[in-house]
Amino acid sequence: MPTPLALVQLHGGITRGSRFASFGCTRKDLSIAVRRGELIRIRAGVFAAPECASNVRTAALHGGALTCSGALRLHGVWVLDDEEHPHVWLGQAGRTHPHHDCLCVEHYRAGRMHLGLAPVEAALVHSYGCHGDEFFFAAFESAWAQRLIGAAARRRIRAALPARARWLVDVARHDADSGLESIVRLRLHLLGIQVSTQVVIDGVGRVDFVLEGRVILEADGKGNHDGHSERHRDLRREAEASRLGYETLRFDYAMIIHDWEVVAGAITSALARGRS
Secondary structure (H helix, E strand, O other): OOOHHHHHHHOOOEEEHHHHHHHOOOHHHHHHHHHOOOOEEEEOOEEEOOOOOHHHHHHHHHOOEEEHHHHHHHOOOOOOOOOOOOEEEOOOOOOOOOOOOOOOEEEOOOOOOOOEEOOHHHHHHHHHHHHOHHHHHHHHHHHHHOOOOOHHHHHHHHHHOOHHHOHHHHHOOOOOOOHHHHHHHHHHHHOOOOEEEEEEEOOOEEEEEEEOOOEEEEEEOOOOOOOHHHHHHHHHHHHHHHHOOOEEEEEEHHHHHHOHHHHHHHHHHHHHHHHO
16 A cells, blocks of 8 residues: 555645545554654645645645646746745635635636646636736746647637737747746837847857847846856857847846836837938
8 A cells, every 4th residue: 555645745745635545545544644744734634745835735724726926936937926925726616724824815716626736727827817918928938838738728728818818828939948038029029029039140149039130139037147258258249249230239137127118218229220
């Protein structure tokens, strides 16, 4: 017979003990596992493996599944922001379990909910309602790039979104290099700027974006290009790009996310110079 810990791990690290009767696992076996520290009793009848993430345990304690940003991050999906408190999916009419210092954000949405961690598909749909276009778009492309959502899941996600948001799925791509790239591309799309991504230019190498064939846009993620050698390489690339007739704009993560008006102004001015 599998051990209680093995059974819990088989069910995603957290589940109801009642599911194990068919495996010959009794309440006594579960109690012994808890006393030995092999399992954690979340509340009556609900057990978790010690390695189960704390926010997943909180969601189960509340009576549901962790969703939105917290769930997506645990699935390995790129997210723009983290929520301050756990977002808990309770199904369409789930029963909550009040607990000490509860700050959970409740989601009453249709679908088959299992305690623990919401699947990527559900978490993406829920995240649109909480965080809007950019968050959803970047997370959707990240999940697609990592093959966490197939064609059928993408169709269901699109159908579950409000009609006004379905275009986000239509313009999404499977080959986004990063969440930051997704956000930049979405914002440029909204500005009506034609953009090519991950372009290889002879003598320059691969660049993040080329806008309307004349402006190179480099988007430095967190922690990139901090060293002297990296900066020297960037300067050489920009000099070669200038020789070939390109203007190069470079912005870091903070500017793109928090000072987009400045970034957009620089881009439109550079494009205007190129056209003239």
